[in-house]
Amino acid sequence: MLNNLKVLRAMRDWSQQDLAERLEVSRQSVNAIETGKYDPSLPLAFRIAELFELPIEQIFTSPSKKD
Amino acid sequence: MTDVASSKSSGWWVAAFLIGTFGTGALKAADILTGPVSTVLFLASFLLIIPMVRANQRAMAARGITSSAMTRYSRRFMVASLAYVALLFASLWIARATDPGLALRVILAMVAALPVMFMIRAMALLLKEEQDEYLRSRLVSQSLVATGFLLTVATLYGFLNTFDVAPRVDAWAAFPLWAIGLGIGRLVQGDPAC
Numbered sequence: 001m002l003n004n005l006k007v008l009r010a011m012r013d014w015s016q017q018d019l020a021e022r023l024e025v026s027r028q029s030v031n032a033i034e035t036g037k038y039d040p041s042l043p044l045a046f047r048i049a050e051l052f053e054l055p056i057e058q059i060f061t062s063p064s065k066k067d
Numbered sequence: 068m069t070d071v072a073s074s075k076s077s078g079w080w081v082a083a084f085l086i087g088t089f090g091t092g093a094l095k096a097a098d099i100l101t102g103p104v105s106t107v108l109f110l111a112s113f114l115l116i117i118p119m120v121r122a123n124q125r126a127m128a129a130r131g132i133t134s135s136a137m138t139r140y141s142r143r144f145m146v147a148s149l150a151y152v153a154l155l156f157a158s159l160w161i162a163r164a165t166d167p168g169l170a171l172r173v174i175l176a177m178v179a180a181l182p183v184m185f186m187i188r189a190m191a192l193l194l195k196e197e198q199d200e201y202l203r204s205r206l207v208s209q210s211l212v213a214t215g216f217l218l219t220v221a222t223l224y225g226f227l228n229t230f231d232v233a234p235r236v237d238a239w240a241a242f243p244l245w246a247i248g249l250g251i252g253r254l255v256q257g258d259p260a261c
Contacts, residue, residue, distance in 0.1 A: 028132045029201035038201050 001039045002061040005030075008052050022051055077126035080119040087112030106156075113152040120145045136196040143189035151182035183242055209252030216248030217241060 009019050016034070020027040023044070032038035033048075040048065049056045091109040094100040100108065120141050127133050158175040161167065167175065194210075197203040221241065227233035 024198075026132055026134060026199045026202055028130065029199055032201050038204070041200055044200060 001063055002036060003033065003059055005034045005048070005059060008054075008059065009034075019051075023047055072129075077119075077122040080115065080122040084112075084115040084119045087115050110152065110156060113149065116145055116148050132202065134197060134199050134202060136193055136198065137202070139196065140189050140193040143192070144186055147182045147185040147189060150185070151179075154182055155179045180239070183239070187242070205256060208256060209249050212252030212255055213245045213248030216251055217245045220244055 005019075009016070014022075016027050016030045020030045023030070025044070029038070033040050045056050045060060049059055052059060088109070091100065091105070091112050095105045095109055124133070124138065124141055127137065158179040162172070162175055165171075190210075194203065194206055197206065221244070224233060224236065228235060
């Protein structure tokens with residue numbers, strides 16, 4: 001699933017480690033989500049959305065709408 | 068410590084452990100090292116498990132693959148591994164030094180197997196306690212690869228036994244085979260810890 005986590009993180013000048021600590025996950029998890037290797041669960045996606053104060057669909061792109 | 072430096076440190080400790088255990092074992096088997104000193108040296112070489120596990124933890128932390136559940140797992144597995152070496156050698160020594168009856172042989176077998184059961188328990192607890200969903204999903208995938216590998220090898224080898232074309236192997240080989248499968252699972256996943 002495509003996402004703009006990297007851009008949002010860069011806008012806040014956060015490293016992957018900073019974001020991982022805020023989400024209480026490993027840096028490896030943040031890296032896997034950012035690169036699209038892993039799709040987060042709904043609870044984690046909501047946590048990410050709440051952290052960035054954005055709706056989920058502004059962070060993650062639905063696979064059916066990626067074109 | 069950087070990713071590369073911690074990986075190298077971890078690699079060196081793995082090499083030291085393998086050289087220590089296999090080296091002293093080979094010297095003992097070749098009668099170059101003899102007597103109780105050789106046994107003590109051989110058993111003492113297994114203490115290298117402690118720095119090896121700690122170096123691996125540092126390497127994992129440097130790559131961002133760390134969690135409190137993983138730390139607890141490493142500690143449990145390290146204790147079980149050391150207990151396994153001690154109890155296995157104690158059981159074998161008692162079996163050779165005495166002529167144990169059926170009941171004692173059953174007890175000795177259970178004593179040798181007990182630490183392995185604790186290793187399996189440590190793995191189960193890791194899956195239960197890991198709060199990081201990505202790390203947990205990777206562990207589950209690796210476990211499935213390991214299980215598939217074990218079942219495939221066991222089925223194939225079992226039929227080789229059926230047709231009398233391979234020597235019988237003790238069933239305890241299942242656990243190390245599963246662990247090899249876990250390593251294959253990590254490679255298949257492109258695990259950065261590999």
